[in-house]
Amino acid sequence: MTDFSQLPLAPALLQALGVLEYHAMTPVQAASLPPMLAGRDVTAQARTGSGKTAAFGLALLAKVDPTRVAVQSLVLCPTRELADQVGKEIRRLARFLPNLKLSVFCGGVPLRPHLASLTHPPHVVVGTPGRIQELMDEGALKLDDVRVAVLDEADRMLDMGFADAIAGILGQAPKDRQTLLFSATFPEGIRALGARFQRDPEEVTIGGDASEAIEQRFYEVEPPRKVDAIALLLGDLQPESALVFCNTRRDVQQVCDELQQRGFAALALHGDLDQRERDEVLVQFANRSCTVLVATDVAARGLDIAGLPVVISHGLASDTDIHTHRIGRTGRAGQDGLALALVSGEDRRRVIGIEEQLGKAVRWERIDLSRKAARPAAAPMVTVVIDAGRQDKLRPGDVVGALTGEGGLAATAIGKIAAFATRTYVAIERSQAQKAMDRLRTGKVKGRSFRIRKLG
Template identity: 80%
Template structure:
């Protein structure tokens, strides 16, 4: 079994890996790091949660000169959520590199601040193809010094129609760059992408290390009764969190509304939400204020919730690759996961393709739709919004201090705190919400009074 110490990482990166407690690389890291550090192009199939971000993050940081200016590494991601996650991970593993700057550029927010920040360009840029192309078109982002380009979740970017943007972006980069392609699946379109932009890549396909940790169950349920089946399964299993996939935005909103009427703490995630609404939905799901997230495949791209115990397909995915991405949201990093699928008569043919991919028959279960679902338990947390954020120099520690001062809350009642430029979200144990609100409204945070309100 290999160890990170077996690879010739630059000293600052080796120290960062050790300080983060990394010892044994995951299979995709062990299989790809040698080629990455040798400067070879790499195409790797690695399921969500397998450690691919650390793999390509170490590879690109090994080639970055933090003492030099200009953009040296670029990571393209299909969604803002994945880009944010990748940016944070690269900053984390590169924290020993002095003067390293990592910037994340995604659509859904004004372009002007991004243009202003590029007056002093970072060494590493992470972003969505559309926004990166905008910045190039504006003349603000220059890739003439690019050393490494990474296409993360390449299959999803192609599914979402980013092929032209990818072509335009890579066309601005030197042909001598190292090009890395990471994908949960390797359909023909992704292989063609590699053939177009890579030179003699190392092809790496790692056997799914956690596949057996995901238990799949299939239920034959006709469409008019699927909402009843979802409510029964969620009531019986009572997961701390569940991600429910629908195939259309309309189905997402209808199912979410129905579940809310039945008492479930459910929220919808689809393309009709503006960026602030989307941020608030994801914050509540991630911090335990919402137990059930109902979304489309496109809306949930890059969603990374640690320890998600249950994924449920209200409508069976249209192809095997999408089904693979769905179930890959659970059973991560060796944790057990459960993936359920409701299958109507006209969807049965899709199961055959799933069985072919698995190499075995799927497990069918029966569900008694005559039963009443168990009463859903409320989520453990509720989210408070403070109308101030990073632009006001408000930090998580300031919020914790304001809540836990003399006569305040016990620190165990405070959950995740998410900071945005103009807003801060803090999860509070449901039984302590009113006390927290009173505390923040009557006291001050950093000597100032801010508007406080409940979310949802």
């Protein structure tokens, strides 16, 4: 079975799949969807970018009854970024299901709005364990009617210390629920988690570890010269975008600052940023206003940037599973990927674990640190912010209409538009950015004037 039309899915879900041009199932979808739709518990291991979110999204939506006002499906994710990504994907799949309500609950924002929104319970809840536990402790979130519970990237949740929170949350859900466990790696802790919360689960393991599909290169570079090495590699490759991983927040900020000083369009993503700052960094990276994102592992969790060609490790990850997740940010959905690692002498021992996982020796390369790095190209896009969003009934089509038309921009000069509750971010070709800002400031958007500014 390889086609979604062969599955026992509601017409509304098949219609959404057609609009999204999802036709042939990926291997993990083909292996996991039949048992999930049959009501079986499933433990699935497959690399990132393999279609896991659509798989469990379809499975849980197939069990939701929109006429019943109660939380019927729960998805737990390790980070805000992944929860947001999962929420968006499920909403896309549910676009033709009438009156379906989905809520995403994560920390980093005030609790009060989340409590208020639960006055009318959603059918599907996606969130991080900490915030979900808070809402349950307040008595606002009830799981009595949950039919399907999903643990997404369960290995990371265990690494981040969420085991007790997961136990507390699932302990409040019905024992006869369906429990789905998805992971990119399958350490022993995952088996214990499945044994504790699942009933005779179907195990799905899809071959094709990220390490098999992505070219990896290792460079021996000591810490004082690592930014030099990163600049040289980026200059040689000239990637449209690149993700640089650091092990600490301090390293993230230092590497980002140094790359900016060298002319790179770089931004930092770490735990010290508030929610708006995080949103704006991710928007700029996704819409190509920023070409290099420097991040910690936790901050970049759940990051899904289509066509990300290069991942660089400023320092090797603390264990091989984290290394696997890092390189899994590139080479997604069958595309080519390149993962580069800078290894200091003290980290050579960590390479042994990677080689054991690969079953072969890694590829070492030399880098000439005496030469000068090529001049970095400017980011192709600029992000313009409109201080109005969904709460103001402002839609992407309204923005496009205000920018184009007689004497306006060509539609091809407008990139991604990201709409939030009170803000809308518009990517504009760099050469057209000032014209776009002038047009928005002197004209009107949907008959109204809003504050316009450039981000960054």
